[in-house]
Amino acid sequence: xxxxxxxxxxxxxxxxxxxxxxxxxxxxxxxxxxxxxxxxxxxxxxxxxxxxxxxxxxxxxxxxxxxxxxxxxxxxxxxxxxxxxxxxxxxxxxxxxxxxxxxxxxxxxxxxxxxxxxxxxxxxxxxxxxxxxxxxxxxxxxxxxxxxxxxxxxxxxxxxxxxxxxxxxxxxxxxxxxxxxxxxxxxxx
Numbered sequence: 107x108x109x110x111x112x113x114x115x116x117x118x119x120x121x122x123x124x125x126x127x128x129x130x131x132x133x134x135x136x137x138x139x140x141x142x143x144x145x146x147x148x149x150x151x152x153x154x155x156x157x158x159x160x161x162x163x164x165x166x167x168x169x170x171x172x173x174x175x176x177x178x179x180x181x182x183x184x185x186x187x188x189x190x191x192x193x194x195x196x197x198x199x200x201x202x203x204x205x206x207x208x209x210x211x212x213x214x215x216x217x218x219x220x221x222x223x224x225x226x227x228x229x230x231x232x233x234x235x236x237x238x239x240x241x242x243x244x245x246x247x248x249x250x251x252x253x254x255x256x257x258x259x260x261x262x263x264x265x266x267x268x269x270x271x272x273x274x275x276x277x278x279x280x281x282x283x284x285x286x287x288x289x290x291x292x293x294x295x
Contacts, residue, residue: 117225117226117227117228118155118158118160118226118227118228118229118230118255118295119160119161119162119163119221119224119226119228119229119230120151120152120155120160120161120162120163120230120232121163121164121165121211121217121229121230121231121232121233121243122148122152122162122163122164122165122195122197122232122233123164123165123166123211123231123232123233123234123239123240123243124165124166124167124233124234124235124239125141125148125164125166125191125192125195125232125233125234126164126166126176126179126180126183126192126196127141127167127183127188127191127234128169128182128183128184128185128187128188129141129185129187129188130185130187133264134187135187136264136265137234137235137262137263137264138187138188138191140234140262140263140264140266140269141188141191141234141262142190142191143262144232144259144260144261144262145190145191145194145195146194147257147259147260147286147287147288148195148232148233148257148260148287149194149195150287151230151232151257151260151287151291152195154291154295155230155295156200158295160230160295161202161224161226162197162198162201162202163201163202163203163204163217163220164176164197164201164202164203164204165204165205165206165211165215165217165243166179166203166204166205166206167205167206167239168205168206168207169182169183174205175203176197176203179205180192180196202220204216204217204220209238209239209242209243210239210242210243210245210246211239211243211246211247212243212246212247212250213242213246218250221252226252227252227253228252228253228254228255228294229247229252229253229254229255230255230256230257230290231243231244231247231254231255231256231261231282232256232257232260232261233260233261233262234261234262234263235262235263235264235268236261236262236263236268236269236272236273237263237264237265237268237269237271237272238263240256240261240272241272241275241276244256244276244280244282245280247280248279248280248281248282254276254280254281254282254283255282255283255290255294256273256276256277256282256283256284257284257285257286257287257290258273258284258285258286259286259287259288260287261273
């Protein structure tokens with residue numbers, strides 16, 4: 107087992123879903139604006155998780171780059187619209203990075219195996235779009251019996267009402283804790 111796997115906090119993992127995004131689709135500019143509002147709380151959450159040796163795992167769409175790695179996807183996505191977002195939230199050398207072919211972070215990825223090897227029992231899900239990829243990932247995590255934390259200030263969707271609906275669903279149906287990141291950090295991590 108690698109040193110990284112032995113040194114990480116075995117209980118929690120922070121998942122950052124689809125944050126590397128070109129926002130070059132219909133309503134992409136709106137989503138980019140909403141995503142810009144979560145940059146600071148998500149950056150703080152990531153930093154505090156790293157300080158607590160909680161593994162940080164990026165799971166990202168691959169944009170039909172089937173032979174992609176982090177740098178390929180990052181360069182394809184980088185543009186004027188997302189430069190501020192990516193400059194604060196680019197994965198570091200000690201972060202994990204997985205690509206996903208569909209909406210859920212679990213579908214067609216090595217995420218479940220990675221979480222098993224890390225000894226993770228609780229997931230902190232963040233990213234975009236809250237009402238699609240984060241919600242689908244939370245559903246799959248719930249079915250795998252992970253305890254879920256979805257910081258409400260670290261999630262963005264195109265429509266605010268869709269984001270609120272997704273949070274309500276994750277709290278009521280998936281038994282997720284959907285408080286702000288500061289509260290989750292203070293009370294649970």
